[in-house]
Amino acid sequence: MPKTEAKISGARLMVELLEEYGVDIVFGYPGGAILPFYDELYKSTKIKHILVRHEQGAIHMAEGYARSTGKLGVCIATSGPGATNLVTGLTDAKLDSVPILAITGQVATNAIGTDAFQEADIYGITIPITKYNALIKSADDIARHFQEATLVALGGRPGPVLLDFPKDVQTELTSVRKVDKLKIDSRHYQKPPIGGDLDSFAAALNKAKRPLLYVGGGAINANASKEIKELAEKGNIPVTTTLMGIGAFPGTHQLSVGMLGMHGTAYANKAVLECDYILNLGARFDDRVAKPGEFAENAVRAHIDIDTAEFNKRVSVDYLLHGDLKEVLKALIPKVNKVDRPEWVGFLDTIKKNHPLEFDDSTDTIKPQAFLQKLYEKSKGKAIVSTDVGQHQMWAAQYYLFEEANRWLTSGGLGTMGYGLPAAIGAKFGNPNKTVICVSGDGSIQMNIQELATIAMYKKGVKILIFNNNFLGMVRQWQELFYEERFSESEWNYNPDFVKLGEAYSIKGLKISNKSEIDKALEFFLEDDDARILEVMIPAEEKVFPMIPAGKSQKDMIEFSDTVRAGKK
Amino acid sequence: MKHILKILVNNHPGVMSHVSGLFTRRSYNIDSIAVGVTQDPEISNMVIVVKGDDSVVEQVKRQLLKLPDVIEVEDLAYHDCISRELVLVVVKVEDSNRTEIISICEVFQAKIADLTKTTMTIEFSGNTRQVEHFMEMMQKYGIQEIARTGQIALKYRST
Numbered sequence: 038m039p040k041t042e043a044k045i046s047g048a049r050l051m052v053e054l055l056e057e058y059g060v061d062i063v064f065g066y067p068g069g070a071i072l073p074f075y076d077e078l079y080k081s082t083k084i085k086h087i088l089v090r091h092e093q094g095a096i097h098m099a100e101g102y103a104r105s106t107g108k109l110g111v112c113i114a115t116s117g118p119g120a121t122n123l124v125t126g127l128t129d130a131k132l133d134s135v136p137i138l139a140i141t142g143q144v145a146t147n148a149i150g151t152d153a154f155q156e157a158d159i160y161g162i163t164i165p166i167t168k169y170n171a172l173i174k175s176a177d178d179i180a181r182h183f184q185e186a187t188l189v190a191l192g193g194r195p196g197p198v199l200l201d202f203p204k205d206v207q208t209e210l211t212s213v214r215k216v217d218k219l220k221i222d223s224r225h226y227q228k229p230p231i232g233g234d235l236d237s238f239a240a241a242l243n244k245a246k247r248p249l250l251y252v253g254g255g256a257i258n259a260n261a262s263k264e265i266k267e268l269a270e271k272g273n274i275p276v277t278t279t280l281m282g283i284g285a286f287p288g289t290h291q292l293s294v295g296m297l298g299m300h301g302t303a304y305a306n307k308a309v310l311e312c313d314y315i316l317n318l319g320a321r322f323d324d325r326v327a328k329p330g331e332f333a334e335n336a337v338r339a340h341i342d343i344d345t346a347e348f349n350k351r352v353s354v355d356y357l358l359h360g361d362l363k364e365v366l367k368a369l370i371p372k373v374n375k376v377d378r379p380e381w382v383g384f385l386d387t388i389k390k391n392h393p394l395e396f397d398d399s400t401d402t403i404k405p406q407a408f409l410q411k412l413y414e415k416s417k418g419k420a421i422v423s424t425d426v427g428q429h430q431m432w433a434a435q436y437y438l439f440e441e442a443n444r445w446l447t448s449g450g451l452g453t454m455g456y457g458l459p460a461a462i463g464a465k466f467g468n469p470n471k472t473v474i475c476v477s478g479d480g481s482i483q484m485n486i487q488e489l490a491t492i493a494m495y496k497k498g499v500k501i502l503i504f505n506n507n508f509l510g511m512v513r514q515w516q517e518l519f520y521e522e523r524f525s526e527s528e529w530n531y532n533p534d535f536v537k538l539g540e541a542y543s544i545k546g547l548k549i550s551n552k553s554e555i556d557k558a559l560e561f562f563l564e565d566d567d568a569r570i571l572e573v574m575i576p577a578e579e580k581v582f583p584m585i586p587a588g589k590s591q592k593d594m595i596e597f598s599d600t601v602r603a604g605k606k
Numbered sequence: 607m608k609h610i611l612k613i614l615v616n617n618h619p620g621v622m623s624h625v626s627g628l629f630t631r632r633s634y635n636i637d638s639i640a641v642g643v644t645q646d647p648e649i650s651n652m653v654i655v656v657k658g659d660d661s662v663v664e665q666v667k668r669q670l671l672k673l674p675d676v677i678e679v680e681d682l683a684y685h686d687c688i689s690r691e692l693v694l695v696v697v698k699v700e701d702s703n704r705t706e707i708i709s710i711c712e713v714f715q716a717k718i719a720d721l722t723k724t725t726m727t728i729e730f731s732g733n734t735r736q737v738e739h740f741m742e743m744m745q746k747y748g749i750q751e752i753a754r755t756g757q758i759a760l761k762y763r764s765t
Contacts, residue, residue: 160620164627169674172620189674220616220648221674346668349661 044210047176048073051140051202053214054183056083060111062102062466063087064095068115069155071142073207075113087466087495090487092119094459096126097485100135101463104446105421107260109190110135110463115142117155120201121162125453128166130197132450133281134258136190137197145205146174160201168196169221173203176211185221192226194344195258229343231368232359239372241337241356245314247381248274249333251297251326254281254449255319255342257442259362262286265318268370273378275385277305279320280434281449288438289418294385298326299585300431303392306583306591308385312336319343319362322352323450324588331590341365394435395582395597401552405429405504405575408555409436412474412502415559420472420500421446421464425457425481428510431581433476455484458501462488465497472500472563479505479532486538493542498566501544503535506577514580528577539570550574608637609663610689610759613652613670614677617643621675625652628669634658638691638756649677653689653758655734682759689759692731694719695741698748699726707747714740725750733757 045053051074055063064087067075078086089095092114099110114120120141130137144153149172160172169189171182186198242248250269256262256278262285269276269292276286277297286293297305309315315333317340322332329351332338339356340348348357358365396406409432422437423446424430430447439445446464448456461475482503492499504510512527536546545567549558562571582597615621622641629636637655644651656663663681670679682689699707704726711718711728714736720727730740734757741749 161623164620164623165631168672185674222677224671225674344672346665346672348668350665 044212046073046077046207047173047179047202047209047211048077048207050176050179050211050214051183051207052077052081052084054180055111056081058109058187060084060109063111063113064089064098064102064463065113066092066095066115066119068119068142070116070144070204071113071119071140071202071207073204074140074142074202086113087491089459090490091485092122093126093455094462094485094488094491096123096130096137096139097453097456097459098463098466098488098491099137100126100130100133100456101423101446101460102467103135103137103463104460105443105464106467107443108467109138109187111138111140113140115155116144116159117157119155120159121157123199124162124166125451127163127197127199129448129451129453129456131166131168133448134195134254135197136195138186138190139197139199141199141201142207143172143201143203146203147205149203159199163199166197167199169225170199170201172201173206176206176209177213179206179211180213181216181219184216185219188219188226189221193224193229194255228361228364229359231365233357235358235368235372238339238356238358239369241339242272242314242316243374245337247312247378248272248314248316249308249312249336250274250276250286250316250318251309251320252276252278252282252285252318253320254279255362256282256285259319259343260442261318261363261366262442264363264366264370266290268366268373271370271375272373273376273382274316275308275382277301277308279323279326279449280447282320283434283445283447284439284442287440289440292382294389296434299587300435300581300583301326302394302435303583303594303596304385304388306585306594307388307392309333310591311384315339317341317354318366321347322350324351327352328588328590331592392596392598396579397601402576403550403552403555403573405432405573405579406436407552408573409433409476411555411559413437415563416472416474420444420474421461421468423447423457423461423464423473423475425475425477425484426452426454427478427481428514428579428581429476429478429481429504431511437476454481457481458485458499459488459491461499461501462491462497465499466495473498474500474502476502477504478510479503479507479529479535480509482535483533489539489542489544492568493544496568498568500562500568501539501570502562503570503572504575505532505535505572506575506579507532508577510577510579511581513577517578517580518584519586535570535572544568544570546570546572548572548574607657607660607663608684609656609658610682610684610687610757611654611656611663611667611670612680612682612759613654614644615650615652616675616677617648617650618675621650624673624675625654625670628666628673629654629656632662632666634666638754640756640758642758651758653756655757680761682761687759687761689733689757690731691734691737691757692729692755693737693741694727694729694753695744695749696725696727696751697744698750699724703747710743714743716740
């Protein structure tokens with residue numbers, strides 16, 4: 038479209054800016070204060086709008102879309118309640134570094150601050166949960182704010198941004214389509230130069246006898262999988278990933294020791310205890326992984342991150358490099374010695390053999406771990422998997438292995454129940470030809486279950502797996518282990534019939550409770566590209582192991598075999 | 607340990623919330639905060655005096671730099687900067703002590719801004735230590751009201 042001097046409305050301009058940016062899909066829900074924008078969206082042939090059932094669904098869809106495609110996720114809501122319904126999703130995206138642009142309607146500028154109908158100070162509310170936010174006060178400012186917001190969302194460590202768009206600014210005319218001078222510093226969006234001393238960093242790594250790579254979500258955002266593999270293979274360095282880093286290194290690789298932390302594998306946590314050097318690649322030593330003062334306390338600790346605020350935040354490190362992980366690794370790898378480490382790699386192989394992920398599969402009931410192993414085999418490990426939050430999330434993290442990044446969608450930092458279903462829908466819109474599976478529980482699925490209607494309306498073949506134990510399983514697990522089995526408010530005395538619920542939305546469903554039914558159920562689940570609901574009844578007392586109790590360190594890990602020895606299963 | 611943070615920010619209404627929000631989250635007590643526009647009308651200079659461990663203040667500094675409206679953050683070492691605070695103080699006066707107070711003000715180079723039969727409003731500026739010292743001297747006459755600006759600071763220049 039040729040640039041014209043003619044004045045257009047703010048709403049028109051916003052739609053054109055989105056189109057020019059390359060946005061072809063947005064998730065949203067209309068309302069009074071955003072109507073001029075929706076009127077222009079109606080005329081757009083380039084942007085497909087997905088109508089959701091709740092704004093929280095919209096933003097988690099945008100997150101699922103963004104994480105599975107690497108692109109910016111866009112969501113729209115009206116003012117007041119529409120905008121406040123985005124708050125959980127914005128916080129989720131902030132903690133997990135997901136690039137999201139939220140556009141919210143706002144009451145007209147002359148009504149702001151008067152407690153007008155559907156008015157909420159979403160600018161003020163979202164200050165701590167966005168990387169950038171702005172209340173657009175004039176149509177002449179739209180272009181600048183849009184440029185700044187999109188640059189910041191994807192620049193450096195990605196994250197959510199919000200533009201609050203008053204109704205009168207949507208109808209105001211402007212000819213300012215582009216600005217040359219932004220008000221924010223380029224450090225917020227340009228790749229930083231490599232900061233730190235590469236040579237001494239490499240020398241410390243080369244000196245290590247038992248090194249370990251500890252890979253976080255930043256590796257996925259930096260698209261650094263290839264470099265991590267190269268580094269690991271060159272130096273024969275075992276790799277553990279965080280929950281958010283899953284997929285950044287192939288889960289089936291000989292050097293992979295799986296996930297570390299609270300519900301990580303025993304061998305990953307033992308590797309942390311035994312290593313003499315640990316290199317954090319885009320992770321943040323968070324409290325589900327590292328206890329300050331005790332994490333890899335005898336090892337040399339090194340950290341590469343794009344966010345300097347992560348350095349020495351919880352765990353102090355000896356060596357650090359600042360910059361884009363991919364660029365830093367490219368510069369570092371040539372300085373790293375090619376080494377065979379038969380002893381160290383062999384030692385970890387032995388631990389893998391002696392301390393595998395374990396569960397008791399001797400009864401006829403379905404064990405979620407066994408089911409997930411089968412699901413992994415049947416889907417050939419190629420699915421995009423989203424999860425909700427709780428036991429099912431940890432089992433999926435342990436038993437579904439990923440060869441590639443951007444296939445594992447989970448709420449890591451915030452732990453948002455209700456993330457899984459909409460995230461899967463968003464991922465399916467971004468990856469129409471891939472199998473997308475939402476692994477959920479009977480608790481989590483009910484937090485955004487209204488989005489079944491979005492699946493039905495757009496005929497999106499999302500596969501929904503519900504592990505049903507009629508409990509908030511993870512809450513129950515903690516109550517059993519740490520609150521002397523006082524199951525305070527964790528049991529559902531009522532659950533809907535999930536299969537019938539699916540039928541109400543024209544989604545085919547099946548419920549199974551016996552081990553013998555698994556194969557047939559999986560065939561039904563994956564046979565075509567239609568949506569499915571598969572409800573799998575599991576025992577309430579099944580627990581996630583290994584487990585490091587909250588606030589404890591790797592040394593205090595409880596393994597399944599420990600509980601068997603103690604007479605508890 | 608006290609830190610004087612000099613923060614250059616874009617001059618627009620939301621900036622204060624962004625910056626102060628960061629301090630609130632880490633439960634920092636801000637001793638004082640002073641904001642004023644710089645030679646560039648689009649840029650304001652914020653001076654925040656805060657107590658905290660060096661490592662935690664360093665963290666906050668890095669967090670501040672992540673805010674899009676923050677242009678520059680500098681942790682000014684006390685010995686390396688000129689800092690001033692303006693204070694207006696109302697003290698009770700009687701005929702018997704008026705001259706005494708006036709002569710103390712002369713020693714401190716404080717200005718008498720207003721005078722009534724029973725009160726004196728004094729204007730004084732200096733660094734924190736001088737202000738504290740001056741206030742201590744006024745204490746005995748009975749302080750009725752105080753207004754303080756909070757510290758502003760600039761680094762000493764080398765030639």
